Amino acid sequence: MHILMVKEVLKGVKYVSNENSPKGIPNKVVDLLVTNILRKNGVNIEQAKNKLSEEDKQALKEMVEDLKAQVDEFVKQNSKK
């Protein structure tokens, strides 16, 4: 039921953001979605956190920041045209 609700919210967001250049979905909505998916599947966040070593965290952080920079650049390039 939660998921259905989120999808409804997103439909509206997509409609709005489609009118012009891509603005993306509000981070809060994505957070809600991810929280929902984890909860729905019975994931224990605290337990999951403990499985990540400090090195893991550092590596993941760098990887995601790098990917994010590349995506931002791509989006910028494509909205310039």
Place this chain on the structure above:
Amino acid sequence: MANEWRALDYWDGKNDLNNDADALQDATEKAKTIQHSHEWIIVRDSEYVNVQTTDTQVALSLQLGIQAALAAVINITLGDTNQGKKVAHDLKQFMRTRQHNSQRTIIENSKEIQVTTTDTDIAVNLQAMIQILVALIGQLDVL
């Protein structure tokens, strides 16, 4: 019909290097597909058409990079379990819903045309994917 102007019937343009080929030129069709986002550009009975589209190769490699990162995060935290697979499946499901845009461009009976298309859907989708990844590792206190 007989009076219909046809781009390939006659051409005295300076760029024309192969006169005979003009009338014989078949319809050209080009399609580029990335996941569920389709872009069709159909060029028919035309010539000297210059097409510029979104760099789907870059988008695709970024998409694969994000997917790999998501898989890595899930694998480390949840392991190769059923639960991990379900979470990955649910997240992918969401990404898929953002990929059903399609656009078609048809150039017919034309000469010297410049076409530029932008697939905003790919850009929006990439943004959504990276947002999911950021949200996920945010929950795990990585950021």
